[in-house]
Amino acid sequence: MLTVDKLREYGANVDEALQRCMGNADFYIMLVNKSLGDERISLLEEQIGKKDLEGAFETAHALKGMYTNLSLDPLSGPVCEMTELLRNKTDADYSALIAEAKKQYERLKNL
Numbered sequence: 001m002l003t004v005d006k007l008r009e010y011g012a013n014v015d016e017a018l019q020r021c022m023g024n025a026d027f028y029i030m031l032v033n034k035s036l037g038d039e040r041i042s043l044l045e046e047q048i049g050k051k052d053l054e055g056a057f058e059t060a061h062a063l064k065g066m067y068t069n070l071s072l073d074p075l076s077g078p079v080c081e082m083t084e085l086l087r088n089k090t091d092a093d094y095s096a097l098i099a100e101a102k103k104q105y106e107r108l109k110n111l
Contacts, residue, residue, distance in 0.1 A: 002029050006111040013071035020069060028070075035066055036109055041101050044082070048094045057086035075104040 004025050008014050014028075021028040040059050047056035060083040067076035078100040085092055 002033060002111050004029070007032065007072075010072075010108060010111055011074040013073055017069075017071035020071075032070055032072070032108075035070060035072070038063075038066065041098070041105055045098045045102075048098065051091065053086055053089045053091065057083065057089075060086050072104075072108065075101060075108060078104070 004014050004018075007029075012032075017028050018025060021031070040063055044056055044059045044063065047053075047059060060079060063079045064076060064083045067079055078097045082094060082097050082101070085094070
């Protein structure tokens with residue numbers, strides 16, 4: 001079961017997130033659980049593989065907003081980095097960033 005303490009151990013900035021959620025820990029946990037149903041990291045990987053940098057930017061930007069608002073820092077870090085590279089349509093090797101995002105997503109799912 002996901003808890004605020006487990007999210008802190010994961011590296012989430014829980015205090016910042018709780019401010020956004022007006023101190024309602026149950027609401028915050030519900031939002032984090034809802035984010036775990038989002039499979040767009042796989043879509044992002046697919047778009048990057050196809051060199052669809054515009055589509056990948058849109059996906060990365062949406063993920064950045066979700067993970068940043070939830071203060072899931074270990075996950076938002078690589079997603080934010082990809083978003084900025086994709087904003088500039090940078091054709092680069094994103095494999096390490098995708099791998100880190102997927103790793104952090106799995107870590108979060110396993111809490």
